[in-house]
Amino acid sequence: MNATEHDVLAGVGARLRALRQARSISLAALAAETGLTSSTLSRLENGKLRPTLEQLLPLARAHGVPLDDLVAAPPTGDPRIHLRPIRRAGFTVVPLTRRPGGVQAYKVIYPPAASSPAAVLQTHDGYEWFYVLNGRVRLDLGDQVYELGPGEAAEFDTRTPHRIASADAQPAELLTLFGAQGERAHLSPHG
Template sequence: MSDTEGDVLAGVGPRLRALRRARGTTLADLAAETGLTASTLSRLENGRLRPTLEQLLPLARAHGVPLDELVAAPPTGDPRIHLRPVRRFGLTIVPLTRRAGGVQAYKVIHPPAGRASTTDLQTHEGYEWFYVLDGHVRFVLGEQDLRLGPGEAAEFDTRVPHWIGSADSRPAELLTLFGPQGERAHLSPIER
């Protein structure tokens, strides 16, 4: 093993400990989440055990970080996100994040409102936050029927029946954050 490889591996333990503590997770909780023992996790964090790929992969997933971040790999290639729009259910969706798991960011363009006024409410696991970039949005959440314009935001549990669409004859553009159940994205107001 070269000195560079040794330096990279020596830094893994402190990064693992910092990630776990930042999440407020105990060794026992992380062990249950990854399938590794609490003893193994402790030895990895303290540098008494050299990490293997089989150990690092579930840890990267659990912490929601790329494997490169765990081992502090040198940057490779272009860090820019190359936007590749996807069309689904009449929407144009542009992924803004590349990492697997955790909170995901999207730009979503809703087409102009059609003549039909029906809304099919949906539910699914997760938590969502959106910010209106342009246009106006009709947002139905349970019994509430709201209209939001540029600069307005909403957050909600996606298990509540909901529907989002353009409120008028113009497309509506949203910045959307979506996370697995229990993860919330909060907007802190500057003024009250």
């Protein structure tokens, strides 16, 4: 194995662990889903076992990611962004940025209010800015309730209790910028 192959395979275990933890599933549940043993999965995640294609294919399928993501394949030079929607708590998130850290961009689609699960106000570190592309959005922020329509935007400190949802019987579609470290989106005209 040359140095490049070693570098590619060295990070597979950490990526596998992160994907499993992001799905909040146990090694036993993943073993049942993939047909691999819990022991094999543990050794792969800890870097004690070199992954084979026969192991990586069912893992990629189970986690819903391309094989290239598991091995951190180098980019091909294709400038297009290949969007991979993620379903969370009844809404759909499409990551638009792939670099770690800093302000992250997402397209978020909230289901119609009637089909949206009852959500509680949440708090977490960070700062959020969103722009309503389509539909109407209800933003509960602290003790205040705001309704925003297409072309309107909001920004807030996510340490303030908040909830975002569709405000009516139609889905709501937003462009969201989020800074986990509290970075704010600074928009300025070019001069």
